Amino acid sequence: MMDIAIHTDMIQLDQFLKLAGAVASGGEVKALLAEGMILRNDVPETARRRKLVPGDVITIDGNDTYRVVRV
Numbered sequence: 001m002m003d004i005a006i007h008t009d010m011i012q013l014d015q016f017l018k019l020a021g022a023v024a025s026g027g028e029v030k031a032l033l034a035e036g037m038i039l040r041n042d043v044p045e046t047a048r049r050r051k052l053v054p055g056d057v058i059t060i061d062g063n064d065t066y067r068v069v070r071v
Contacts, residue, residue, distance in 0.1 A: 032060065041056060
């Protein structure tokens with residue numbers, strides 16, 4: 001699991017995944033969501049602009065896991 005630090009109270013899912021280097025574009029996030037490959041806290045996510053808060057855990061395709069942390 002990789003911790004990704006944010007400087008705000010929350011961050012949108014698509015922005016977070018770009019910050020983490022997990023995706024290159026918002027279109028890639030949209031495609032992953034459509035295929036059900038993104039989980040937020042072990043629940044399938046459907047909204048690319050979902051607001052994430054520190055402590056949320058994002059898993060992509062069951063392999064890559066990222067945790068939102070606040071600096």
